[in-house]
Amino acid sequence: MKWLLFFVFSLQVCAHAFQEKRDQLERDGYVWIKHFYSPEQVRLLQKWADEVHDSAQSLSFLSQHSGQSLQHLAKIFPGALIVVPEAENPNQICRAEDMLSCFPMLHHFIYGTITGYLNALVETPYTLFKDKINFKWPGGGAFLPHQDFPAYAHFSQEHITAMVAIDAATIENGCLYVAKDWKQSLAKDASLQGWVLPYQEGGPAHGSIEQSVCDQLTWIPIEAEPGDLLFFDSFLPHYSQPNRSDKPRRAMFFTHNPLKEGDHRSAYYHAKREDPDNPVFHFATPTKARTK
Ligand SMILES: O=C(O)CCC(=O)C(=O)O
Numbered sequence: 001m002k003w004l005l006f007f008v009f010s011l012q013v014c015a016h017a018f019q020e021k022r023d024q025l026e027r028d029g030y031v032w033i034k035h036f037y038s039p040e041q042v043r044l045l046q047k048w049a050d051e052v053h054d055s056a057q058s059l060s061f062l063s064q065h066s067g068q069s070l071q072h073l074a075k076i077f078p079g080a081l082i083v084v085p086e087a088e089n090p091n092q093i094c095r096a097e098d099m100l101s102c103f104p105m106l107h108h109f110i111y112g113t114i115t116g117y118l119n120a121l122v123e124t125p126y127t128l129f130k131d132k133i134n135f136k137w138p139g140g141g142a143f144l145p146h147q148d149f150p151a152y153a154h155f156s157q158e159h160i161t162a163m164v165a166i167d168a169a170t171i172e173n174g175c176l177y178v179a180k181d182w183k184q185s186l187a188k189d190a191s192l193q194g195w196v197l198p199y200q201e202g203g204p205a206h207g208s209i210e211q212s213v214c215d216q217l218t219w220i221p222i223e224a225e226p227g228d229l230l231f232f233d234s235f236l237p238h239y240s241q242p243n244r245s246d247k248p249r250r251a252m253f254f255t256h257n258p259l260k261e262g263d264h265r266s267a268y269y270h271a272k273r274e275d276p277d278n279p280v281f282h283f284a285t286p287t288k289a290r291t292k
Contacts, residue, residue: 037227141286144208207283
């Protein structure tokens with residue numbers, strides 16, 4: 001009997017903790033789940049991150065020795081990673097995308113852990129839309145303050161991204177910053193219409209939120225440990241600084257949309273492979289695009 005009472009009590013504690021996370025995501029636009037992955041799972045993820053980088057480097061090598069651009073390789077090899085170099089250092093890989101098509105075991109792992117958890121958290125079926133790893137090697141560039149929504153809105157209207165820390169993220173190595181209570185901070189700004197904030201179109205800062213709006217926001221650093229997970233919605237303003245340390249700051253990002261809005265993953269990557277330099281795919285990133 002004692003054990004049964006203990007079991008029911010534990011279930012209630014779990015349900016309460018889950019409800020708190022659900023409320024946080026809805027209220028703040030993000031929820032940080034520390035130690036989401038066990039140390040063994042973190043080692044697996046780090047091994048996958050190494051493999052993705054090896055594969056990205058092979059493509060970069062092929063590009064340099066064949067005279068074909070990385071963009072062209074992404075177009076003619078639909079099963080290969082989409083590799084994007086740093087704007088300031090073309091020999092350094094900024095990000096690799098569509099990893100899940102190239103690493104099916106990683107796909108199963110993410111689907112079984114993050115997608116399943118997210119569906120339970122928001123009590124709505126969500127499907128994977130896009131995935132990437134941002135390597136942010138030492139010297140890697142900044143991501144300017146932005147919202148993800150305008151970059152995804154032509155596919156669906158709601159998105160939740162899961163960021164998984166692969167390395168420890170610190171202020172020095174360019175951890176993510178998110179805006180605290182951002183809707184309250186901007187509530188009195190009569191110039192704003194809705195929750196899509198004004199942003200720069202074209203130029204090196206393409207996609208970044210106007211400075212006058214950024215100045216009204218308070219930012220919190222997410223100094224995540226490897227295996228921590230941050231869910232955030234596509235309206236949450238966020239940014240990160242350059243990596244000024246001698247350590248990498250790798251993080252994987254898995255963006256989901258509600259299944260009721262359709263499964264757009266293949267269409268998204270088809271569009272991206274066909275027109276990789278379109279600025280919509282380089283929103284506030286330290287990468288080059290047509291108008292950047
Ligand atoms: O990796 C980062 O620090 C920022 C990522 C991000 O905001 C993006 O890729 O759009």
